[in-house]
Amino acid sequence: MSWLTRVRERLPFVNKRETPDNLWIKCSRCQEMVFRTEFEQNMSVCPRCDHHGRIGADARLDQILDDGTFELLPAPEVTEDPLKFKDSKRYADRLKAARASNPHNDAFTAAVGAIEGRRAVVGVQDFTFMGGSMGMAVGDAFCAAAQRALDENCAFICVTAAGGARMQEGILSLMQMPRATVMTRRLKEAGLPYIVVLADPTTGGVTASYAMLGDIHIAEPGALIGFAGQRVIQETIREKLPEGFQRAEYLHKHGMVDMVVHRKDLRSTLAQLLDYLTPAKAA
Known part of the structure; x- marks a missing residue:
């Protein structure tokens, strides 16, 4: 001692x-x-x-929407654990654990508010909730947010961050892809802007559906964006992938993403895009 x-x-x-x-x-x-x-x-x-670190839904909404202007949309009510799924752990237990460490009931949270005075509905996918995986609750929340944009006659902005479809819900999770696609089509037919912000990571069935159907695609710097993982692609094509493959800057260079925007500039960029894309109201 x-x-x-x-x-x-x-x-x-x-x-x-x-x-x-x-x-x-x-x-x-x-x-x-x-x-x-x-x-x-x-x-x-x-x-x-x-x-750019990963952030939760509440922080994202605070960063995008004007202070004190937005209202959270109610969380959808869906059948939980419809397949009574169990792997190393019961799906019901996984949901319970995810909700214990998250302020929201599932991975998609939406709000209606204003972006520098421009009316908009913003939906955020939260990677901290079971990897942002897309299940029935996410599909319902996305469709409800798009419908609210139609009702409000305003833009719909979706911030994606997901590992893909939620395997514990099987084919029911995959059915959310066409459901969301139909809603993006309705927004287009109504002449309302649908803007996607691709955050890290955006992969799998989310990339294969509503994440790539926007009028404008914005990516955060360094975000991983793709469908299958690099290892799967390399083993399939048996070639070494280029440096930075599936990162935001690479996809921007090759035309898959319209712009890469720093987080501090995101709100002002969205406001400017809404000015361009939102139809002028008749006097």
Whole structure:
């Protein structure tokens, strides 16, 4: 035992300094430690390397919609665990665990409000809820949000972040793809803008449906966007994929994405696009 340890034991008034466990956050790209407060004040973008971190639905809505202007749309009521699915864990238990750590009942949350004064409905897919997977609740929430945009005669903006369809719901999850596609078609027929913001990651059945049916496709810097994973593609075509394949900048260069926009510029960019795309009201 060192002399310092003995002294500390004899001085009961000297307490161990307590430091909150969540004071720091490690950037997943540059591995630098950043003050959590600084990270959150910077819109969850690393101040060292500009890496865009994943954020929840509430934070995303706060960043896009004007302060105090928006109203959350009610969560849809769907049949839970329709297939009584069980793998290493029951699906009902997975849902319960996901809801315990998330403020919303499922992976898609929508709100109606304004973006720099322009009326819009914004739907957000939250990757922290079971990987943002698309099940019946997500499909219903997407369709309800699109219908609200039709009712309000305003734009619909969808922020995607998902690992694909929810396997625990089987074919019922895949049926959400045509349902969502029909709603995007109705928006087009009504002449209302449908803008997609592709966040990290957007993959699988979400990419194969409503994520790629927008009038405008915006991607966040560095976002992973694709259908199948790189390893699957490489093993299928038996060729090495190019550097940055399936990242936002690569897809922008090759015409799959219209623009790559920094998170701090997203609200103003959306407002400008709404000015271009929203039909002028008759005097």
